[in-house]
Amino acid sequence: MNNNIRFDLRHLRAFIAVTETLHFKKAADALCITQPALSRLIKGLEDCVGTALFERTTRQVALSHSGKLFLQECQEALRHLERGVQLAQRASNGDIGRITIAYNDFSINGVLPEILESFKEAYPDIIVNLIYMPSHKQHNAVLDHDIDAGFMIGPVSIKGVETHRAAVENIVVILPKRHRLAHSSFVTIDDLRHEKFILGTEEGWSEFRSHVFRLCMKSGFTPNIIQEASTSSGIFGLVAANMGISFYSDCVNKFKRDDLVSVPLKHPDNHIETIAAWNSAFITPSFQLFRDMLYQQLDA
Secondary structure, eight states: OOTTOOOOHHHHHHHHHHHHHSOHHHHHHHHTSOHHHHHHHHHHHHHHHTSOOEEEOSSOEEEOHHHHHHHHHHHHHHHHHHHHHHHHHHHTTSSOOEEEEEEOHHHHTTTHHHHHHHHHHHOTTSEEEEEEOOHHHHHHHHHTTSSSEEEEEEOOOOTTEEEEEEEEEEEEEEEETTSTTTTOSOBOTGGGTTOEEEEEOHHHHHHHHHHHHHHHHHTTOOOEEEEEESSHHHHHHHHHTTSOBEEEEGGGGGSOOTTEEEEEBOSTTOEEEEEEEEETTOOOHHHHHHHHHHHHHHOO
16 A cells, blocks of 8 residues: 555545535535535645645636546546445355346357356355346446456457357358248358348447458448347347348257248358456455356366
8 A cells, every 4th residue: 555645535535525516515515514624625635646636716616637637546446445345245244145147149048048057056045147238338347347247249358357268159140931042051141242131239239240240341242231129039020020131149049930040151250259258356256156167167
């Protein structure tokens, strides 16, 4: 710890309260202290930091440039402290007893259910909280420790985040049952050049969409997207209605639908990788058990 830091949480809470209101009287009322006491806290903080954090006039209060930078770091520090308190409280119970796992469409329809079933059989008293979250949103959720682990499209390389390959699945083309290619043993990207496409929305499917665009553009065309859907079932429904075709991982073969056909895609990059990812700095006892079982099951 830096022994030169002579302020504490009282000073930081006072500082943040003023930044939220930009009004010393309102901030003092929110903190249930007098305005002179608040002013002393802010003055003491500025003396410790060595610079003015606010620009004051008789009519208004505003953050200085130094204050804006200091605020960002204070907010981050308080988030870490809150996490530390939560982890300490949970750890005091011995086995924390709860983990939060995020998943995307491919993982929940593919490898994840078997992993969860094995974990629940081994540790029935640990609650597993499942959250649907697109792959790209899981990146920040892992970093911020909003989740213990995420199952997402890989590969991913983020400082402080550990990953483990969970599955590699082939990409297939989803077609209406009466489509001209429905009875083919395989299709190529070139076969699809003039097709209409149904894809997941950018909000929820950006990682997979990027992969699809790369495949098509390597063959010299941009996919003609005529409809989008936010869920797997929405994509399947639009394809079944003969609105267009789509791509998916071959975990789609676990679904039984008489109005759809999945045909393998013949292409050097016709696979999609699912990884498990977690923040190596925040591993609770319960998640340690999950991670250990994950290694055992996936490396068997």
